[in-house]
Amino acid sequence: MIRFLFLLSSLICSYSFSDSNYRNELENFAQKLVFDKYNSQNELNNNEKLDLQVAPLDNRLNYPQCQTELIGEIVNDSIKRNTSVKISCLDETPWTNYLRVRVNVLQKTAVVTTGVSKGQTLNQDNVTAVYMDKTLIRNGGFISPESLYGTRLKRNLSADKVIRDRDVCFVCKDDKVSIYATNVGLSIKASGIALSDANIGGTVRVKNSRTQRIIVATVTGLKEVKVSF
Known part of the structure; x- marks a missing residue:
């Protein structure tokens, strides 16, 4: 009797394991179908990747293993x-199932690793890169953590928050900055004091430390501005 119960238990466990494996096979089949279709229609850049989440099949239902090749079709x-x-099976006992696949495009973006305060400088200890749902990243996120090293925060940020353009300044008010004045065949470097905040590509008012003249320059890098003459 004990041997019989042990054998019965083994058969039940084996069946359950096989059924579970086949559910996984169906879910993987649906995922690959969506993956291939998406990549045939879209091109991801080097800072993006595709994230597919298949809604699990109901483990209370039986999904008989198909004896012929599965047929997959993306609805519409x-x-x-x-x-x-x-997903359809057309063997002697045909069946059809529908699976739902959540499609997300993840984008690499810089976040703070810990809570940081206004005025604090960003560096390798408090900034990292993660992949995040692209739809959640708006208003000027940064891809590279390294590009933010040396910038200062304009507001408090809690751990894991995306760093946006409005949160930092590459040139901050009262910073000592390098002024590069250029003309055809001529380049002059001077120093000055920033009178306002700005980021790369933005304009900032700067007082020349030697002449005390106030100029409007374009931010080109960390504590660097450029003006043409």
Whole structure:
């Protein structure tokens, strides 16, 4: 009797394990179908990657293993944020199931690793890069943590927050900055004091330390500005 119960238990466990594996196979089949379709229609850049989440099949239901090749079809032939996939089996006992696949494009973005305060300088100890849902990144996020080293915060940020353009300044008010004045065949370097905050590509008022003249220059880098003459 004990041997019989042990054998019965083994058969049940084996069946359960096999059924679970086949559910995984169906989910992986749907995921690959969406992956291939998405990549045939879209091109990700080096700072993006595709994240697909398949809604698990109900483990209370039985999914008989198909004895012929599975047939997959993306409903409406359209990749959406929530994409439906139809999987059919056409063997002697045909069946059809629908799976839902969540489609997210993740983008590399810089975040703070710990809580940081207004005025604090960003560096390798408090900035890192993570991949995040692209739809959640708006208003000027940064891809490279290294590009932020040396910048200062204009507001408090809690741990894991995305660093946006409005949160930092590459040139901050009262910073000592290098002024590069250029003309055809001629370049002059001077020093000055920033009178306002600005980021790369923005304009800032700067007082020349030698002449005390106030100029409007374009920020070109960390504590660097450029003016043409």
